[in-house]
Amino acid sequence: MPPILELIGAPTDIGASVRGAGMGPDALRVADIAGTLVRLGFEVHDAGNLAGPATPWAAPTDGLRHLEETVAWNRAVYDAVDAALGAGRMPLMMGGDHSLAIGSISAVAWHARQRRQTLRVLWLDAHTDVNTHGTSPSGNIHGMPVACLLGHGPAALTGWSGERAALTPDAIRFLGIRSVDADEKRAIRAQGLRVFDMRHLDEHGMRNTMTEALQDVDDDTHLHVSFDLDCLDPADAPGVGTGVRGGPTYREMQLCMEMIADTGRLGSLDVVELNPALDVRNRTAEVAVELIESLLGKSTLVR
Numbered sequence: 001m002p003p004i005l006e007l008i009g010a011p012t013d014i015g016a017s018v019r020g021a022g023m024g025p026d027a028l029r030v031a032d033i034a035g036t037l038v039r040l041g042f043e044v045h046d047a048g049n050l051a052g053p054a055t056p057w058a059a060p061t062d063g064l065r066h067l068e069e070t071v072a073w074n075r076a077v078y079d080a081v082d083a084a085l086g087a088g089r090m091p092l093m094m095g096g097d098h099s100l101a102i103g104s105i106s107a108v109a110w111h112a113r114q115r116r117q118t119l120r121v122l123w124l125d126a127h128t129d130v131n132t133h134g135t136s137p138s139g140n141i142h143g144m145p146v147a148c149l150l151g152h153g154p155a156a157l158t159g160w161s162g163e164r165a166a167l168t169p170d171a172i173r174f175l176g177i178r179s180v181d182a183d184e185k186r187a188i189r190a191q192g193l194r195v196f197d198m199r200h201l202d203e204h205g206m207r208n209t210m211t212e213a214l215q216d217v218d219d220d221t222h223l224h225v226s227f228d229l230d231c232l233d234p235a236d237a238p239g240v241g242t243g244v245r246g247g248p249t250y251r252e253m254q255l256c257m258e259m260i261a262d263t264g265r266l267g268s269l270d271v272v273e274l275n276p277a278l279d280v281r282n283r284t285a286e287v288a289v290e291l292i293e294s295l296l297g298k299s300t301l302v303r
Contacts, residue, residue: 015099239279
């Protein structure tokens, strides 16, 4: 039996640079995410939208923008993902901006540790998000979630999984990367992070890249996908706040999602940075729903 899917809306742009990501969960609902997944054969429970503080759009304090509010939103996400996993459901966290992955992945890491599973995170994004308050040029926390999950963020956003670092460097694989700050490049090298950037994709193709990224996924693995829609090329997904030209095409992302589905180990999912205010007739939300279908097992033929 397929798992029950729990849709968790987190309607906030608390960590973002522009307004609009807070409308992302309802844009996915308008694109019929629940009905689409029911037709795919899943039982779907829509838990509705979480509540949290409004975005004050204040200037950074000590290199961090909206820290208190970001903590509150991530606590709400943590609790919702924790409850879904505890009930045996697969959480699908609908953002909102990518700072929300701190709460989501921290909860997943705690559960994986309790079940003695190996956690693997696929970070699908144009950016690596390993800035810290000392290196970020903007103070926007949606550029820092990976650093926080690796234990290098502020105390208020680390240690939620029971360990200071929710993830070890070998637990995460990045894909689609093409915009990296100078300090992030140094952090990636120093920590030995596995980054499959667009040059790697161009040289090796999506099939070989995904084979590399998934090579150590086995029956004891909990696979978490953190899908930032700006991973896609803006020609296919214009409704994002920080689009970067030169990303994977729609077909390349379909193959990526189908190969993840083939592992049978997907256990949780973030879908973030959908910004309907910058979209064209909800096109990016519709693309997201189609890619989520593939991630959850839809294919042209029975495989």
